[in-house]
Amino acid sequence: MIPPPKWAHLPFFSQEFEVISAAIETDQRRVLPPTQQRFEALNLTPPNEVRVVILGQDPYPTPGHAHGLAFSVETDISPLPRSLNNIFKEMHDDLGEVPHDGNLRFWAAQGVLLLNTVLTVPAGEANGHKSLGWQSLTFQVLQHASQRPTAFLLWGKQAQTLARYISSPKTVANVSTDHLLIKTAHPSPLSARRGFFGSRPFSRINKWLADRGEPKINWTTA
Template sequence: MATVPQAWADLAFFHDDWPKIAARLADQDWLPGADRVFAALALTPPDAARVVLLGQDPYPTPGHANGLAFSVTPDTALPRSLKNIYAEMRDDLGAAPPNGDLAHWARQGVLLLNTSLSVLPGQAGVHAKWGWDRLARQAVARAQAQRPLAFILWGGHAQKALAGLPRDCDLVIESAHPSPLSARRGFFGSRPFSRVNDWLTARGEAEIDWTAGKG
């Protein structure tokens, strides 16, 4: 069974929902696997979270997902949405990371959660109704108890999933999803990375080094 990160272990989800989900996963060959399923929570404890970036579910291709929203293992070619994210970052900041592994964002306080943390190979969204979404809302609420947060909500799914949680003290950046189907409907040109950094700086906090590696 996957190890629950201690800093988040008292969330109601891990008492009420995780045992049932874990039992259903026990006889399935699922992704990203027990060693990576809670990677986002492990890398970004609640007292370190500064930015919330919500995805939908892990990539369904074996070897691609690494437990962080939008992120892939370092040797994986960039998925189309991540290509568009990096294109917008180059326009916004002048650079982008050298590969698709976003762990360096997570270590700086970017909570890279998906609303569903498991998937079957080749079957995107197959576990979307298993109750995983309750973890996302509970985790965000826990992080909010520590400080104001910057929310980057790309597309209707993320916006609906966290509806009602952002407060007046939080920064909320909403746009179209970076998917090739919607990126030109408001994602390109939205400059989320510099806007988050401007907000953090105004609060006296360190910026996120989004382009770590300067690829």
């Protein structure tokens, strides 16, 4: 694995990365996503372009699904994973339309960091790498993204426990310096009806961006 160049300054890459890489190399199971895609989220959304952070748990454990972006899948995947299907249901209720497929790379290109808290998973074993230490990278990314006003989508209790790593942004004259934190239930089928559905996160983020004089996110059209 090659560290993402624009994020390689984070302490994680000089302190924990080598140990994690060695553990993955000796894992006899098939590890997802493919090696070249494990830092896809960070490569597609450099630090100075992050406007929105959406946190996932770990990659999809189904071979062919995970490609390095939280909740996203490759273009040809059908049916969609259930959490992503619920995200699109909420988006349709919120915005009236949804993307044609589950590939969310076009969100990343607009400054939406789709980051899993654990970046690898053994095929068929959800949470199988939760103890490797990837979370240290997530903590540092959140702290770095906090340096300027950012919208954070914290879906589910696990993501919400990471809110403590989101600090107050730096002061910028004449511009609102508050983050937007949206905390709801996770979009999984087990919890989506406990507060995810009806939360309208996409329009809320776009209103916040517009109020700041920033371009809105095009959530629906690649």
